[in-house]
Amino acid sequence: MRVNVTVNGEQRQADDVWEGESLLYVLRERLGLPGSKNACEQGECGSCTVYLDDVPVCSCLVAAGQAQDREVRTVEGLAEGDALDPVQEAFVEAGAVQCGFCTPGLVVAAHDLVNRVPDPSDPEIREALAGNLCRCTGYEKILDAVRLAARKKSAQQKSAR
Amino acid sequence: MSLTPAELTSSVSGGIGSSPQRPDGNLKVRGEYAYASDLWHEDMIWGATLRSPHPYAKILSIDLTEALKVPGVYAVLTHQDVPGRNLYGLEHKDQPVLAEDVVRYQGEPVALVGADHPETALRAMKRIKVEYEVLTPVVDMETAIDDTPLHPGGNLVRHVPIRRGDVSAKADVVVTGRYEVGMQDQAFLGPESGLAVPAEDGGVDLYIATQWLHVDQKQIASALGMPLPKVRLTLSGVGGAFGGREDLSMQVHACLLALHTGKPTKMVYNREESFYGHVHRHPAVLYYEHGADHTGKLVYVKAKIYLDGGAYASSTSAVVANAATLGIGPYEVHNLSIDAWGVYTNNPPCGAMRGFGAVQAAFAYESQMDKLAEALGMDPVDVRIMNAMTEGTLMPTGQVVDSAAPVAQLLKLVKDKPLPPPSGSVGSAGSAGVDLRNLPGGVSNTTHGEGVVRGVGYAVGIKNICFSEGYDDYSTARVRLQVINGEPAALAHTAACEVGQGLVTIMQQIVRSELGVERVTILPMDTSIGNGGSTSASRQTYVTGGAVRAACLAVKDKLAKLAAGRSTTDLVELLGDQVIDETVEWRHRATEPLDPVTGQGNAHVQYGFAAHRAVVDVDIELGVVKVVELDCAQDVGKALNPQAVIGQIQGGSAQGLGLAVMEEIQTAGGKVRNPSFTDYLIPTVLDMPPMSIDVLELADPNAPYGVRGVGEPPTISSTPAIVAAIRNATGLALTRVPVRPEHITNT
Numbered sequence: 001m002r003v004n005v006t007v008n009g010e011q012r013q014a015d016d017v018w019e020g021e022s023l024l025y026v027l028r029e030r031l032g033l034p035g036s037k038n039a040c041e042q043g044e045c046g047s048c049t050v051y052l053d054d055v056p057v058c059s060c061l062v063a064a065g066q067a068q069d070r071e072v073r074t075v076e077g078l079a080e081g082d083a084l085d086p087v088q089e090a091f092v093e094a095g096a097v098q099c100g101f102c103t104p105g106l107v108v109a110a111h112d113l114v115n116r117v118p119d120p121s122d123p124e125i126r127e128a129l130a131g132n133l134c135r136c137t138g139y140e141k142i143l144d145a146v147r148l149a150a151r152k153k154s155a156q157q158k159s160a161r
Numbered sequence: 162m163s164l165t166p167a168e169l170t171s172s173v174s175g176g177i178g179s180s181p182q183r184p185d186g187n188l189k190v191r192g193e194y195a196y197a198s199d200l201w202h203e204d205m206i207w208g209a210t211l212r213s214p215h216p217y218a219k220i221l222s223i224d225l226t227e228a229l230k231v232p233g234v235y236a237v238l239t240h241q242d243v244p245g246r247n248l249y250g251l252e253h254k255d256q257p258v259l260a261e262d263v264v265r266y267q268g269e270p271v272a273l274v275g276a277d278h279p280e281t282a283l284r285a286m287k288r289i290k291v292e293y294e295v296l297t298p299v300v301d302m303e304t305a306i307d308d309t310p311l312h313p314g315g316n317l318v319r320h321v322p323i324r325r326g327d328v329s330a331k332a333d334v335v336v337t338g339r340y341e342v343g344m345q346d347q348a349f350l351g352p353e354s355g356l357a358v359p360a361e362d363g364g365v366d367l368y369i370a371t372q373w374l375h376v377d378q379k380q381i382a383s384a385l386g387m388p389l390p391k392v393r394l395t396l397s398g399v400g401g402a403f404g405g406r407e408d409l410s411m412q413v414h415a416c417l418l419a420l421h422t423g424k425p426t427k428m429v430y431n432r433e434e435s436f437y438g439h440v441h442r443h444p445a446v447l448y449y450e451h452g453a454d455h456t457g458k459l460v461y462v463k464a465k466i467y468l469d470g471g472a473y474a475s476s477t478s479a480v481v482a483n484a485a486t487l488g489i490g491p492y493e494v495h496n497l498s499i500d501a502w503g504v505y506t507n508n509p510p511c512g513a514m515r516g517f518g519a520v521q522a523a524f525a526y527e528s529q530m531d532k533l534a535e536a537l538g539m540d541p542v543d544v545r546i547m548n549a550m551t552e553g554t555l556m557p558t559g560q561v562v563d564s565a566a567p568v569a570q571l572l573k574l575v576k577d578k579p580l581p582p583p584s585g586s587v588g589s590a591g592s593a594g595v596d597l598r599n600l601p602g603g604v605s606n607t608t609h610g611e612g613v614v615r616g617v618g619y620a621v622g623i624k625n626i627c628f629s630e631g632y633d634d635y636s637t638a639r640v641r642l643q644v645i646n647g648e649p650a651a652l653a654h655t656a657a658c659e660v661g662q663g664l665v666t667i668m669q670q671i672v673r674s675e676l677g678v679e680r681v682t683i684l685p686m687d688t689s690i691g692n693g694g695s696t697s698a699s700r701q702t703y704v705t706g707g708a709v710r711a712a713c714l715a716v717k718d719k720l721a722k723l724a725a726g727r728s729t730t731d732l733v734e735l736l737g738d739q740v741i742d743e744t745v746e747w748r749h750r751a752t753e754p755l756d757p758v759t760g761q762g763n764a765h766v767q768y769g770f771a772a773h774r775a776v777v778d779v780d781i782e783l784g785v786v787k788v789v790e791l792d793c794a795q796d797v798g799k800a801l802n803p804q805a806v807i808g809q810i811q812g813g814s815a816q817g818l819g820l821a822v823m824e825e826i827q828t829a830g831g832k833v834r835n836p837s838f839t840d841y842l843i844p845t846v847l848d849m850p851p852m853s854i855d856v857l858e859l860a861d862p863n864a865p866y867g868v869r870g871v872g873e874p875p876t877i878s879s880t881p882a883i884v885a886a887i888r889n890a891t892g893l894a895l896t897r898v899p900v901r902p903e904h905i906t907n908t
Contacts, residue, residue: 018280034199035192039350039400040432044838047350075192084190092186095804098812099661100189101350101400107190123598129846133838135350135401136661138811139846141804 005067007031008077014064023067024048024059027074035075035104039133046132049105050074056112058131075104078111086152087111087145096145098136106132106142114150176674177866180804183666184683185659196398197370198354202425205356206235208411208418209282210428211272211289212437213264216300216472216507216831217311218293220262220271227288228274233281235422237289238273242417245386251376251408251512253474255312258384258413264293265311266472266509267832268437275418275426298507298831302469303446305504311472318470318477318503321485323557323760326496332452332460336532340449340525341897343825344469345442345816347514348843351400353410353438354429357419364391365416370399372406373695374656378688384413385420392416396686402660403816404513405439407697408475436836440475440512441826443468443503445484445521451529457537457544461496462489466522468503468511475512477503482630483518485760486558490526491568491623491770492548497557499760507831513697515816516873519624520880524898527620527881531888541885542576542619545569549621559761562768564869565859567796571772572621574794574855581790584615584778601780601787603847612782615789618775618885622877626870627700627766631754634700634766637691638708639744642676642716642736649732651676653712654684657693657705662872663805664701668709670801675713678732691746699769699870702801707865708747715743750863767861771795771874773814773882776850779890784902786822788848788883794855798869803856810854810875817879819844822887825899 003014003026014030024041027033027050036059037047043058050059051073059072078085087110090096097103106129113120113128120128125146134142175181188194225237240247240259247261248254260271272289276282299308305316355369364387371377374394382392399406411428419426430438450463466484470477485501501518514520530548534541549568555561584600597604601613628634639654651672659665669681686693693705719741720732729735753762776790793810800806823842827834835841860867880898888895891905 018278020280028199029201033192034195034201037196037350037400038198038429038431039352040838042432042837042839045350075190079191084187088187088190091190092182095180095808097183097186097189098663098808099349099351099399099401100185100194101196101661103189104192107192123596126846127598127604131845133350133843133845135348135403135816135843136812137808138813138815138844138852139849140811140852141808142846 001065003064003068006071007033008073017064021064022060023062023064026064027059033074033076037101037104039101046109047102047105049108049132051108056109075107078107085111086156087114087149090145090149090152094141094145094148096137096141102132102134106134110146110149113146114153118154119150120146173673173677173679175670175679177670177801180802181666181670183663184669185665194398196351196400197368198352198429200356200368200397200427202356202358205425205427206275206277206422207279207282208415208426208428209274209286210270210414211286213260213267213269213271215264215293215295216267216298217296218264219296220260220264221292221294223272224290228285231281231285231288233277234274234285235424236275236418237285238417238421242421243384245384249380249384249409250474251476252478256473265507268509270414273414273418275422300506300508300831302467302504302506305506311505311507316505318474318505319481321481321501321755321760322758323485323497323499325557325559328461328463328496328498330460330496333455334533334536335450335452336529336536337450338529338532338896340447340528342445342521342524343899344444344511345514345820345824346436346826346841347403347405349401349403349405352430352432352435355411355415356425356427357415358425359419359423362391364393365419366393367412367416368395368397369412370397370406372402372658372660372697374658374686374688375692377409377412380409381413381416385416394688396658399658399660402696403515404517404697407513407695408440410438432838433836436833440510442514442517443470443480443511443521447521447525449525449529451533453533457539457547459492459494459548462494464488464499466501468501468521469506469508470503471506471508471510473510475510480518482755483625484522486556486764487519487623487625488522489557490523491550491566491621493550493554499557508828509826509833515813516624516876519622519877523622523877524881528896531885542572545621546572558755558764560763560765564861564863565796566768566770567857567859568621568770571770571794571796572619575619575772575774575792578774578792578853581776584610584613601778601785602783607783607785608780612780613778614781614890616777616779616886616890618882618889620878620881620885621770621772622874624699624769624873624877625765626769627698627703627749629752629766630764631752634694634704635746635748636693636705636708637744637746638705638712639690640672640709640712640716641740641742642678643740644733644736647733648680649678649736650680651678652682652684653709654690655693655705655708656686656688656690657701658686658696660696662809663802664705666805667702667706667801671706671709672713675710676716699872703864703868703870704749706868708745710865711747712743712745715745716741719743767864767869769870769874771878773878775882775886777883777886777890779887779905781891781905784905786887788818788850790850791818791879792853793875795874796857796859796869797871798861798864799858799867800856801866801868806856806871807854809871811852813872813875814852814879815844815849817876818849818883820898821880821883822899
């Protein structure tokens, strides 16, 4: 089948898609966007998290056909050119990245959180990121990164005003 | 005027002791870092592996006919297609690339399919017909040695005895215990994967996620029947390792398919296959007897330790040696009788995982120390401090600990930290009553504080750093210095694997500090340079760091020659068009084998120590545990990158928490019951508590910059500290990890 989907603001088309293929597979193998990761492919680890019409989803659990005529935003669509998104900057600065395999999913999940909640409390951060597994960091520096990202975001908004 | 090398280099930012950003950080947060599973090649095909459904069976026949008929299939291969030696292994060559007449564990690879789509490969795989004669599996590690022999030499992989002093010495207080450690999985997030590309010279180029390129290369070349230079490996992005990538997984399989079909071949395991596709942490049964005098001073320790190696040896030999030589923990005891056995069974193969051998022993000896404290009516920290080893202590092997061993200090540091507020405190949500997210069971809303009991526990551990027992453990580094675009620039090249820990950052930092050059490029890690050794045993900063430093010193010597008779110290002027390029092999001090009868010998290079204090809340009605706080103190010798050191301690402690309360590969009759992230649980951000961490920097004079390996020690003491806290809360004996709810509720 053919799938038409807007990915990171661009109209994309994938041909010869099997009915059983996931949105994750189509992004990674057919549209050249391997940023979203395939760590469990059953919705447990969150490494494949993308925005589907502005809502974070595990793209491994979305059938490719369900993305027809919808908007997808992946980790590759967060930075503007060379300028990282404040969430991405914060992950690097806080040391929240080790092997980095969980990072794309966590960055998208954290991006969603700081956009919804300007100054999230620690329990709010923990709850929002509970669906994203990380095996390297023990999460403490990921919490640091989200707190830092929230500060960066609010500083950015203040200077924009 | 001639200048010394030190005067030739200026100080630049981002050197050792600071925490510069990782060179791969930006790519990783942008999703542009190429992990092995992201690789793509024009015209590539996909490989799939047919695995045995039985833990132990004879293979009577394999019929490929139907599989070969599936459109899109390029090849279906069996052991008959392995051109070289169909046996490989890290320490013992006992594992077939593809099974021949017998399978020894559930998940053992039997056949391979190469096809145009991963789904085609899977469908064809299901059409391969294998006829098995199912045999009764050997699954009990304690009786395996006398059971059906699974390998030609029987079921004993290795026995390490340690005998010192007189264990019949009189003790006032004796405590005994039997302890069990379940099978833990590394559960790295990036699944096993790689891309094999057939080359024009008849060889193969493999892009792979691994922990040790050169040992892979050797094993692959042997299986392919090719000379080493025809098998070239390049490290691709590695999504975590923790020991699980020391053994081969799909390396030979992808090369076989690529060479057979002439097409680039990609293999990626899914999570379920990953559970079958790599070794796990050895489950263990440990029997201990500690004797002490009435003051609490240890008089003797006797131990018998059984480690289940599963179907193939992997690194069992080294695991057994660690369990024995580190078997009494970081304590000084003169009368010892320790035996550790590693055995073959038909359980999943076990090998390396962070802290191997030391993790299993630590759960037992730290449980014993608590038991001893209770028998004596002493404080558990006091009894540990009274027996703590120091610099100068004799190890069970008779080796003198010849650098800092601040065991007592680490314990005091964690003990003196303020305790968290009592359970049921109002969380930051600020609503009336308690914040569910701070309680056992969390937002499952299983308690509002009723039935919740607080407990505090302590533990300390010891780990050998680097490879032991006379192994020629070294790394190779090449450093180049030249002027590029009017600026001095350096390049560093090794074959040492970056698996996420941040070796690439450390290498840059060392070059910056040694050469005073800010621009440092790290070349991709590959087999075009000499062996970098394994990314394991907490050894890369020590050994490859040492090699990079030595290569920098060689570059500085050349630079000093260039500077002879010249007055300038400016690198750009001195170098001009010259390129200085030095390659150095660097070794840590030599070690010795253990005496096979007494277990005596200077077998280890260095020891690392960490201590933890755990605070837990336990819902005693449901058996649910919430770790409230997990504090750690560790000596790292010298923190080359403080942020990365803290990251290792936090991550290592989290894996210890996993083993304490949730992580276990459960087997029944040799079959894995929970090969998924739905059923094998690893800690989430809700499970991991805040950590307060103290880092000591007591330099080891034998190590480059004084460093002490960091990665493994925090995994070792985390588990027993948490279990001690649960015991403290519940009064239960808890002799097995992971502690399950039913162990607490007795239901």
